[in-house]
Amino acid sequence: MDKIIPYQRQFIDEDDIKAVSEALRSDFLTTGPKVKEFEEKFANHVNSKYAVAFSSGTAALHLACLTAGLKQGDELITSAITFLASANCALYCNAKPVFVDIDLQGLMDIEDVKEKINEKTKVIIPIHYGGMPVNIKELRENFSGIIVEDSCHALGALYNKDKVGNCKYSDMTIFSFHPVKHITTGEGGMITTNNKEIYEKLKVLRNHGIDHDKKPEQEPWATPMYELGFNYRLTDFQCALGISQLNKLDNFIKSARKIAEKYNQELKNNLNIKIIKEKPEQFNSYHLYSILVKNKEIRLKLYNYLRKNNILVQVHYQPIYLQPYYKNLGYKEGTCPKAEDFYNRLLSLPIYPQLSEQDQNFVINKIKGFFEKRENE
Numbered sequence: 001m002d003k004i005i006p007y008q009r010q011f012i013d014e015d016d017i018k019a020v021s022e023a024l025r026s027d028f029l030t031t032g033p034k035v036k037e038f039e040e041k042f043a044n045h046v047n048s049k050y051a052v053a054f055s056s057g058t059a060a061l062h063l064a065c066l067t068a069g070l071k072q073g074d075e076l077i078t079s080a081i082t083f084l085a086s087a088n089c090a091l092y093c094n095a096k097p098v099f100v101d102i103d104l105q106g107l108m109d110i111e112d113v114k115e116k117i118n119e120k121t122k123v124i125i126p127i128h129y130g131g132m133p134v135n136i137k138e139l140r141e142n143f144s145g146i147i148v149e150d151s152c153h154a155l156g157a158l159y160n161k162d163k164v165g166n167c168k169y170s171d172m173t174i175f176s177f178h179p180v181k182h183i184t185t186g187e188g189g190m191i192t193t194n195n196k197e198i199y200e201k202l203k204v205l206r207n208h209g210i211d212h213d214k215k216p217e218q219e220p221w222a223t224p225m226y227e228l229g230f231n232y233r234l235t236d237f238q239c240a241l242g243i244s245q246l247n248k249l250d251n252f253i254k255s256a257r258k259i260a261e262k263y264n265q266e267l268k269n270n271l272n273i274k275i276i277k278e279k280p281e282q283f284n285s286y287h288l289y290s291i292l293v294k295n296k297e298i299r300l301k302l303y304n305y306l307r308k309n310n311i312l313v314q315v316h317y318q319p320i321y322l323q324p325y326y327k328n329l330g331y332k333e334g335t336c337p338k339a340e341d342f343y344n345r346l347l348s349l350p351i352y353p354q355l356s357e358q359d360q361n362f363v364i365n366k367i368k369g370f371f372e373k374r375e376n377e
């Protein structure tokens with residue numbers, strides 16, 4: 001079989017192509033009407049008051065930290081198991097990332113968070129890992145500083161029937177529109193918030209720090225800059241794609257959950273595999289479908305075996321503090337033992353809208369076959 005089955009991939013249809021073409025034929029290539037429309041539709045979708053679009057999820061995390069006032073001497077708590085950007089954003093602000101261990105679902109362990117909160121803790125970034133929502137209410141009850149939800153995996157997820165991104169128990173929520181995420185704009189990101197001050201500050205920082213509202217009347221040409229910002233804008237044609245993608249989100253989630261349900265059914269009785277189940281209050285939007293095997297030796301063999309069969313499984317993630325850069329900063333192995341054990345046994349299986357039933361059966365049969373063969377060894 002020559003067909004390649006990735007762990008994730010974008011879904012682009014003719015409506016998306018039409019939307020982008022129309023935007024390209026309009027008067028606006030970058031900031032124009034589609035940006036505002038995308039932001040409004042997005043905020044509406046997740047039930048937040050405001051949304052601000054950015055050039056990437058990473059840019060959004062950076063400005064969320066700046067807006068929180070994060071600076072040298074401050075600490076930012078995040079999960080050991082997340083993408084690099086959730087911690088790098090602390091370093092961008094010369095603050096210190098503090099890593100907490102995880103629970104059985106791979107989510108930030110709130111007990112460990114409580115132990116690591118101190119007077120230097122300015123920001124906490126929980127991650128809705130794989131699309132599984134963290135108990136954000138409990139986190140809020142234990143921390144009165146700034147909470148920034150990293151929801152790059154969790155567009156479409158619900159906690160107690162509330163949409164992730166509504167910021168009921170947080171100050172800001174971050175989304176990414178990288179092609180592997182639920183909806184894509186090529187590169188892109190979004191912050192949702194219910195706080196008007198935060199909303200306005202984010203818009204200024206996204207555009208070099210220029211505040212058009214503070215223009216002196218006598219100098220209508222002015223671009224007054226009171227603080228140092230960046231160019232983190234998202235283009236109009238990317239926002240046109242975002243709007244078109246957002247229209248399909250509900251279908252994307254439906255198909256992801258159907259695929260996950262099939263994996264659950266097929267793998268739950270396999271003694272070699274541990275699956276991650278939802279709790280009744282959680283509605284996982286399944287950016288990832290992660291399984292755990294017995295140990296890292298078996299994981300490596302399974303990884304190589306599936307890759308050899310053109311099934312491009314991945315591992316999400318190595319604990320960030322084990323990265324060479326972080327080790328050089330002085331972070332030590334053993335900091336979060338549960339995260340290290342989780343990482344050693346972890347594998348992300350293919351889950352994306354165009355994964356056909358036939359392809360998923362192929363993946364499942366290869367996994368089952370791998371373990372059957374090992375039993376006969």
Ligand SMILES: *Cc1c(COP(=O)(O)O)cnc(C)c1O
Pocket residue numbers: 056057058059082083085086127150152153175176177178187188189
């Ligand atoms: C993808 C991702 C990001 C970064 O998003 P980009 O748009 O790629 O910059 C941040 N955090 C998590 C958890 C992610 O998965």
